[in-house]
Amino acid sequence: MPGNAANAIDQGMRMLARGQTVAAAGHFRRVLRRDGHNAGALHGMACVVRACGRDDLAIGLAGRAIEIEGAAHYYVTLALALMARGHLAQARAAVNIAILKAPRDPMACAAQARIAEACGDFATAESACVQAIAAAGGAAWRPRADMARFLWRRDRRDDALSWMREAYRLSPLEDTAMFHELVEMLLGCGHLGEARLSLEAWLRHLPDDALAAGNLGAVLFAQRDFTGALPWLRRCADVMPNADCLNNLGLTLMALGEVEGARQALSMARDMRPGDGRIAVNLATVLSEQGEGRDEAASLCRAVMEDAQADSHTRAQARFNLGTILLAQGRMAEGWACWEARHVLMPAVETHYPVLPCCDRALVTNGPPMAEGGTQAERRIVVRAMQGMGDTIQFLRYVPLLARRWRVVLVLPPALHRLARSLRDRTGAPVGSRVEIIAPDDRYPAGVFAQCDLFSLPHLLGLDVLPRPVGAYVGPHGPPRRAGRVRVGLCWSGNAQYRFDRLRSVPAARMALLRDVEGVEFVSLQHGATAGDLPFPMEIPAMDDVMATARVIATLDLVICVDTMVAHLAGAMGWPVWLLNRHGGDWRWSAALDGGGASPYGQWGSCWYPGVRQFRQAECRTPPDSWDDVLMQVRDALRDWRAARDVRS
Structure with missing residues (x-):
């Protein structure tokens, strides 16, 4: 009988380790029906009820086992159950007894670490983690993983990652949970390259791991490989939809110009996690980009700003986004005030300058103030x-x-x-x-x-009304361009690092729609462009700095460009600018800031520069086809403009 009971208890504990709680409980009950005072079976049942979330019952069962036979691992179970119920002082006393009975027991040391951490005694917790690793031996991965998690919670991320790398190296092959913990730490430490290589290798062997697919998509998104990220994020969303994956999918689709798909993905993410301010802010960004959804976007931002549970960075992002929405609506005073939140979002600038107080x-x-003698x-x-x-x-x-x-x-x-x-x-x-x-x-x-x-x-400066178009305020001085062949400057793309660049920039090949306009000499204003980058042959002037670009613009009759530096430069010089503006567009070019009667182009003008004429996309469509209608309008307008010049001359 004793031998049979011991075998049954051992078998029950092995089943419990595999998560087979019902089968394990059956073995322990059979022993207890024959011998209600069997300490091993009572302890086994304590472990079963703990696995089922009943630590209150586990305390009593482990206590009865200890009364019969005070084994060290019984005290460990009792200590963990007491900790789970919030009885930290009693838990600490119980685990100390376990350590006295078995000072080199890895489980006792690990429990001591957890309880000491819960008590705020981090020095003891770390020391116990070290003892658990030493006691378990050189090939044991669990105590190393415990050390990594402890250090991660203490925000010692580099040390934690080192331990987790070693734990994963020692763990059983294809241990999915360990792998994803390692990836999480790699991402948290900013090791995107290593995370990407690890995920790609993992998915070659386990292509159906949806979580790995989602993480790889997130890494590729962070590396701005939006096209590469998309299929992995879609795979995760199809198999294992979750708020994080859908949030990343929405941002990726937004970066690729698929605004409606981005809105759908972010709406689903917000439904799954309605209290996540980051998702709400991202959804607000997409709604604002669609143009028609700015009121809803503003409501989302205000809700995040008022959410005490949101972190300060997320609330600042919401306030900044609200600022851009208000400015796009022409509500300048409130918009400028909210736009100040950008200071929280920008990285700190290291400088040798003395720290100066900020202006109010x-x-x-x-x-x-006036100095002595009446001089300033x-x-x-x-x-x-x-x-x-x-x-x-x-x-x-x-x-x-x-x-x-x-x-x-x-x-x-x-x-x-x-x-x-x-x-x-x-x-x-x-x-x-x-x-x-x-x-x-x-x-x-x-x-x-x-x-x-x-x-x-x-x-x-307290400016609370729409800006007024002003004449030239920068640029070269000199006589106007002499009459001659009509010269038109073209700029079709901006900084590729801008996250909405795919929406605002026109693929060079699309600009070829303008090449057939007769009587026009085209000049490239595209910074860094070579002959192979051009949509068709045109002049490529030297533009070493911004003033050099301004001098080139001064030789032109008209500038046609997307929303980039060239538009502002030509506008600030007082030059005629035809702006190719995406649907929704940047707040600076919204219809509410069209310039009204101060602009010769009315609702297609701009309050910033009197010479700007806007050609806006009529609807939100996926690039690059979204630009064809605009470019055909520009081509026709350019022919009419060219013909009118001939009549005037």
């Missing part, structure tokens, strides 16, 4: 450009307004220096005597005492 509205709108103190405000060059050119218009009150130190990338030195106010007067231009690595001049972001100037 009261400081900016008041003039500098030579105090200067530093204005830094923290976004792209097109945005910088657009917002340079506000520098003269600040320069009326303060001397300004304008920090710009060197490529913009020559252009910025040509900056003029609304009257056409140069502002160089009030504005000093330096590079990001230059020293500050004397007298600087505060700083602000260039793109904060509308908010700091």
